[in-house]
Amino acid sequence: MSSRRSGGSRMSDDQIADLVSKLQRLIPELRGRRSNKASASKVLQETCNYIRNLHREVEDLSDRLSQLLASADTDTDQAAILTTLLI
Amino acid sequence: MNPSSLKSRFTTRFLRALTKINAHKPISSSSPGPGEIFQRYRRIKVAADKSMAYSVRSRRTWSRATLWRLRTRSPRSRLATHARRSWVKTRSTRAASHGKEKKEDGGTVEAEELRELVPGGEAMDLCNLLDETAHYIKCLTTQLDILDRQECTSREL
Numbered sequence: 001m002s003s004r005r006s007g008g009s010r011m012s013d014d015q016i017a018d019l020v021s022k023l024q025r026l027i028p029e030l031r032g033r034r035s036n037k038a039s040a041s042k043v044l045q046e047t048c049n050y051i052r053n054l055h056r057e058v059e060d061l062s063d064r065l066s067q068l069l070a071s072a073d074t075d076t077d078q079a080a081i082l083t084t085l086l087i
Numbered sequence: 088m089n090p091s092s093l094k095s096r097f098t099t100r101f102l103r104a105l106t107k108i109n110a111h112k113p114i115s116s117s118s119p120g121p122g123e124i125f126q127r128y129r130r131i132k133v134a135a136d137k138s139m140a141y142s143v144r145s146r147r148t149w150s151r152a153t154l155w156r157l158r159t160r161s162p163r164s165r166l167a168t169h170a171r172r173s174w175v176k177t178r179s180t181r182a183a184s185h186g187k188e189k190k191e192d193g194g195t196v197e198a199e200e201l202r203e204l205v206p207g208g209e210a211m212d213l214c215n216l217l218d219e220t221a222h223y224i225k226c227l228t229t230q231l232d233i234l235d236r237q238e239c240t241s242r243e244l
Contacts, residue, residue: 048197069105
């Protein structure tokens with residue numbers, strides 16, 4: 001793997017290209033592209049958008065969970081057990 | 088990263104935190120006020136982030152940065168925030184010069200944006216930033232998965 005410690009090491013373009021394509025595979029927006037891989041700046045752009053969306057979804061779910069917990073009388077232990085079983 | 092064990096570590100911590108949060112419900116509440124719900128929302132969000140960062144432990148820069156940020160949230164630790172800011176400044180100037188060397192094609196502009204989104208990103212060089220981002224995204228999606236399941240389960244009850 002790439003050496004993380006050496007701050008002074010020169011990053012090869014291949015290394016960066018590898019990492020960029022790895023990122024591209026993670027992003028749903030870009031994953032479907034059968035054609036040439038997207039440019040690095042496009043990948044970074046879409047990554048930023050994707051992360052913002054994920055953050056928003058987490059906030060949204062946390063919000064919905066807080067509403068649910070507020071209205072529920074049953075303790076979360078039951079929910080906890082069920083959720084663990086689902087994994 | 089072993090996804091199944093990360094998932095189970097995160098789930099265990101998160102559910103434990105949720106139980107604690109739920110235990111703080113005031114007994115007399117017939118219908119909780121919006122302030123209370125907001126507080127609970129904050130606690131749940133923090134619990135989700137904390138659980139994820141703890142599950143990854145200090146193996147990743149972003150998880151270390153998250154844990155630091157969560158620990159130094161309180162006003163008591165203003166000193167720690169100052170210390171952290173100067174540390175970040177030194178490292179980011181170093182990192183920025185590395186980044187500019189390599190990418191002339193505008194990659195740095197988007198990289199700067201990404202640095203703001205990934206915890207601890209401001210102090211990473213481009214290579215590390217890309218690597219950390221990939222891991223961060225995987226963890227975020229795991230987090231979302233569990234939150235989603237928890238919501239579904241809570242609805243059923």
